[in-house]
Amino acid sequence: MGRPASAVTGRWGPVVRRHEVNDEILLLEVEVTLQAKLAWIAVAALGALSFAVVALTRGEPVNAAWLVIASVCIYFIAYRFYALYITGKVFGIDPKRVTPAYRHNDGLDYVPTNRYVLFGHHFAAIAGAGPLVGPVLAAQMGYLPGTLWILAGVVFAGAVQDMTVLFLSTRRDGKSLGDMIRAEMGPVAGGIAGIGILLICIIVLSVLALVVVNALKGSPWGTFTVFCTIPIALVMGIYSRFIRPGRIAEMSLIGAALLLAALIYGRTVSETPELASWFNYSGETLALIVIGYGFVASVLPVWLLLAPRDYLSTFLKVGTILLLTAGVIIVHPDLQMAPITRYIDGSGPVWAGSVFPFLFITIACGSVSGWHALIASGTTPKMIENESQIRFIGYGGMLMESLVAIMAMIAASVIHPGVYFAMNSSAGLIGADPGHAAEVISSWGFAVTPDILTQVAREVGESTILSRTGGAPTLAVGMASILSGFLGGSALAGIWYHFAILFEALFILTTVDAGTRVCRFMIQDLIGNVIPAFRATESWANNIIGSGLACALWGYFLYQGVIDPLGGIWTMWPLFGSANQMLAAIALTLCTVVLFKMKRHRVAWVTIVPTAWLVLCTVTAGLEKVFSSNVAVGFLAHAQRFGDAVAAGKILAPAKTLHEMNRIVFNDYLDAGLAGLFVAIVLIVVVYGVADARKALRNPRDTTVEISGAAMAAGDD
Amino acid sequence: MPRWPPVMTETAGSQAAGADAAGAGATPAGIARVKKAGTEVVGTKPGGTGPVETEVVGTEPGGTEAVGTDLGETGAAGQPAGAAATRTITTEAVATRVRFVCEIVVQTARLMVGVPDYPTYVAHRKTTHPDLPVMTYKEFFRERQDARYSVGKGRFRGCC
Numbered sequence: 001m002g003r004p005a006s007a008v009t010g011r012w013g014p015v016v017r018r019h020e021v022n023d024e025i026l027l028l029e030v031e032v033t034l035q036a037k038l039a040w041i042a043v044a045a046l047g048a049l050s051f052a053v054v055a056l057t058r059g060e061p062v063n064a065a066w067l068v069i070a071s072v073c074i075y076f077i078a079y080r081f082y083a084l085y086i087t088g089k090v091f092g093i094d095p096k097r098v099t100p101a102y103r104h105n106d107g108l109d110y111v112p113t114n115r116y117v118l119f120g121h122h123f124a125a126i127a128g129a130g131p132l133v134g135p136v137l138a139a140q141m142g143y144l145p146g147t148l149w150i151l152a153g154v155v156f157a158g159a160v161q162d163m164t165v166l167f168l169s170t171r172r173d174g175k176s177l178g179d180m181i182r183a184e185m186g187p188v189a190g191g192i193a194g195i196g197i198l199l200i201c202i203i204v205l206s207v208l209a210l211v212v213v214n215a216l217k218g219s220p221w222g223t224f225t226v227f228c229t230i231p232i233a234l235v236m237g238i239y240s241r242f243i244r245p246g247r248i249a250e251m252s253l254i255g256a257a258l259l260l261a262a263l264i265y266g267r268t269v270s271e272t273p274e275l276a277s278w279f280n281y282s283g284e285t286l287a288l289i290v291i292g293y294g295f296v297a298s299v300l301p302v303w304l305l306l307a308p309r310d311y312l313s314t315f316l317k318v319g320t321i322l323l324l325t326a327g328v329i330i331v332h333p334d335l336q337m338a339p340i341t342r343y344i345d346g347s348g349p350v351w352a353g354s355v356f357p358f359l360f361i362t363i364a365c366g367s368v369s370g371w372h373a374l375i376a377s378g379t380t381p382k383m384i385e386n387e388s389q390i391r392f393i394g395y396g397g398m399l400m401e402s403l404v405a406i407m408a409m410i411a412a413s414v415i416h417p418g419v420y421f422a423m424n425s426s427a428g429l430i431g432a433d434p435g436h437a438a439e440v441i442s443s444w445g446f447a448v449t450p451d452i453l454t455q456v457a458r459e460v461g462e463s464t465i466l467s468r469t470g471g472a473p474t475l476a477v478g479m480a481s482i483l484s485g486f487l488g489g490s491a492l493a494g495i496w497y498h499f500a501i502l503f504e505a506l507f508i509l510t511t512v513d514a515g516t517r518v519c520r521f522m523i524q525d526l527i528g529n530v531i532p533a534f535r536a537t538e539s540w541a542n543n544i545i546g547s548g549l550a551c552a553l554w555g556y557f558l559y560q561g562v563i564d565p566l567g568g569i570w571t572m573w574p575l576f577g578s579a580n581q582m583l584a585a586i587a588l589t590l591c592t593v594v595l596f597k598m599k600r601h602r603v604a605w606v607t608i609v610p611t612a613w614l615v616l617c618t619v620t621a622g623l624e625k626v627f628s629s630n631v632a633v634g635f636l637a638h639a640q641r642f643g644d645a646v647a648a649g650k651i652l653a654p655a656k657t658l659h660e661m662n663r664i665v666f667n668d669y670l671d672a673g674l675a676g677l678f679v680a681i682v683l684i685v686v687v688y689g690v691a692d693a694r695k696a697l698r699n700p701r702d703t704t705v706e707i708s709g710a711a712m713a714a715g716d717d
Numbered sequence: 718m719p720r721w722p723p724v725m726t727e728t729a730g731s732q733a734a735g736a737d738a739a740g741a742g743a744t745p746a747g748i749a750r751v752k753k754a755g756t757e758v759v760g761t762k763p764g765g766t767g768p769v770e771t772e773v774v775g776t777e778p779g780g781t782e783a784v785g786t787d788l789g790e791t792g793a794a795g796q797p798a799g800a801a802a803t804r805t806i807t808t809e810a811v812a813t814r815v816r817f818v819c820e821i822v823v824q825t826a827r828l829m830v831g832v833p834d835y836p837t838y839v840a841h842r843k844t845t846h847p848d849l850p851v852m853t854y855k856e857f858f859r860e861r862q863d864a865r866y867s868v869g870k871g872r873f874r875g876c877c
Contacts, residue, residue, distance in 0.1 A: 105841055105845075106841070107833070107837060107838030107839075107840075107841035107842060108833065108838060108860070108861065108864070109864070111833045111834070111837055111838070111841075113824075113828065113833070113834075114821060114824065116821055116825065117821060117824045117825045117828055118828070119825075120825035120826075120828065120829055121825065121828040121829055124829040125829075240858075241859075245854070245855040245858060245859070246832075246854055246855055246857070246858030246859075248826075248827060248830060248832065249823075249826075302862060302863065302865075302866040303859070303862055303863075306866060307830075307862050307865070307866065310830060310865075311830045314829050314830050315826070315829070315830075318829065379831075383828075383833075514866065517866060537867075
């Protein structure tokens with residue numbers, strides 16, 4: 001029987017009328033109403049106007065509101081037009097196809113879930129330290145280059161990657177990225193990608209831990225509150241295990257209340273010298289504590305320490321992001337940082353390297369992040385109700401993440417540029433004395449007085465703000481200035497600063513715990529190929545050896561970063577960024593191969609373009625990090641220079657002893673090796689990808705290994 | 718041949734059944750009702766002269782959309798065109814919608830830390846495996862907690 005035309009629309013969307021006979025769509029009429037057209041023209045005009053204000057204003061501060069409005073307009077347009085084009089024309093989304101949530105519904109892993117609930121889950125899983133820290137570091141070039149990359153990157157690369165991987169995984173029963181690479185590109189490409197993932201994991205953990213160590217060193221207030229999270233988590237863990245099992249809300253409220261108490265009492269601790277001395281540590285000591293803590297946390301049962309901290313950090317993270325967004329909108333501060341600074345030439349003190357390619361790897365997560373491919377192929381595809389929601393969750397979720405990055409960029413740009421550079425330049429450059437630091441920074445063209453530097457430190461309750469590299473403290477100062485603008489005034493600036501530090505430290509440490517477990521399982525799997533007994537994950541001996549190995553691996557890089565006289569972030573952030581972007585390049589290569597196999601090669605440019613760009617950026621960056629003759633950029637050139645000095649018996653700043661000189665040389669070679677390895681991994685995967693795509697092109701038929709909708713609909717469960 | 722997938726009805730139905738079984742304090746019947754209300758709202762575009770007026774709900778923008786069609790399947794339900802335009806706002810409709818939004822928020826918060834909806838689980842077990850035992854909430858919670866951090870089951874959590 002024929003059915004009358006069914007008309008469907010969203011508020012601003014087109015009217016789609018379907019004429020169906022026996023479930024076959026005979027005719028699909030799409031009509032965009034005049035109202036909708038006018039609305040979209042208005043959005044585009046508003047976005048263009050805001051962008052013009054941001055980009056063209058010179059000499060006077062631009063208000064942050066323009067940046068937010070421009071970004072949001074771009075997100076809406078990208079979501080409505082580009083994402084819809086991809087799901088419709090490129091993927092060929094089929095709303096009638098059974099999703100894994102229905103096919104394997106078990107009420108546990110595979111559950112059809114309301115799309116708004118799932119959006120929240122997905123966003124909480126992808127949001128983290130990356131989008132907050134990267135833009136802060138990129139602000140050394142001014143806010144404009146970073147913002148442009150965040151927006152262009154998310155629309156054409158990041159969100160496309162997230163959504164495509166989610167789409168592929170949804171059509172493959174929620175398979176992981178590694179499994180999909182093995183299935184679509186063969187075991188060799190899969191194995192190489194697997195090694196890449198383990199290496200990336202280790203670099204990510206060490207750099208994130210370094211961010212925490214840099215934020216806490218010499219800060220009794222911050223250290224005290226972060227230490228307090230351990231007993232608080234234990235209390236929560238025992239509560240939810242034995243006293244009131246599974247009462248997440250209760251235990252989270254108890255935890256949050258205790259955390260707030262610790263945060264407020266932290267001021268007393270920092271102002272009482274006897275107490276403060278208990279929580280005042282050097283970077284080296286903190287690094288060892290973090291490594292030891294990571295080991296203990298990954299060996300202990302998860303319900304005792306890891307899970308409760310995870311709950312706290314997840315809620316705190318989402319809450320703080322909402323708070324920051326609300327703060328930026330309500331306060332709408334002026335941006336103090338220039339749109340473009342002189343450091344676009346690559347001589348910046350925060351990290352070395354010019355706009356291309358280094359800006360594009362410094363901001364990873366806010367525009368495109370390989371990690372999201374792991375999450376988009378993890379739990380989310382197992383819960384998606386319908387393929388038609390892939391755009392909302394995959395593309396929309398990443399747009400939200402990008403907005404977080406814009407907020408971080410704003411937070412870094414609202415503080416005084418002199419303060420920004422004082423916080424983010426290593427002690428080797430500006431020294432440890434506010435007077436000297438102010439002089440050096442003023443000589444760079446960012447006029448600042450010693451008074452401003454000491455006053456900011458006093459306001460946030462710290463002894464000094466100099467050389468607090470790693471992004472987190474800068475973000476905390478920016479957040480404190482925004483949040484105290486509408487809640488509490490400058491009297492609460494110290495609380496807000498330490499709140500921001502606490503929130504970042506908490507979720508970074510949770511990532512470190514969880515990541516150590518992930519590394520441990522991967523190591524066990526890898527070694528298990530040789531010694532099968534090592535694979536038994538239940539064994540205590542294996543647990544301790546595996547966790548110890550994992551901690552030793554990331555701990556080594558963390559410790560080297562902490563004692564690095566150049567400032568660990570300066571050396572290691574480019575490694576972190578390129579690792580993350582390389583994972584994205586690998587994921588996008590897989591997406592491209594699958595589109596070719598689906599015979600969609602005519603529209604595969606949507607993934608080819610971002611893949612090519614990321615490969616270009618990461619390979620150039622990797623090769624420059626290894627081979628550049630510029631000592632500030634190239635590891636080998638740097639090693640050469642210090643090696644020559646050692647041979648001549650000289651000591652070069654910032655090293656102070658011959659021993660330090662040797663260590664710098666060794667680490668240079670190690671980092672060069674890693675960067676080279678990343679380049680090799682991504683190139684091998686790309687070569688495999690090109691070969692697979694050519695093979696698919698020759699084959700006239702669809703050769704994907706997706707799970708067919710019709711066949712599976714019959715055999716339920 | 719059954720139309721696929723019957724998202725609305727199945728989800729709402731299973732939630733209702735689940736809550737009955739578990740005796741949870743949620744308002745699953747409310748959800749089902751709201752969803753039905755939502756389908757009425759959205760499916761009835763008279764003739765395509767303009768976007769559907771969703772003024773029916775004035776409470777929460779999130780709520781309005783949450784209730785909106787997931788699939789656009791609703792038009793096929795045979796709603797007479799123009800019915801929505803004459804619908805009035807009742808306090809009961811608003812209340813159920815607020816409850817629905819609260820429910821969504823709570824479910825989101827729980828899923829963020831890896832605990833899916835328990836009533837849905839119970840309903841699923843009762844309908845598909847009536848002969849097998851169902852985990853209590855305590856067991857369910859522990860199972861989910863362990864599963865969230867075990868990589869063996871294919872979970873992979875990132876950093877950013």
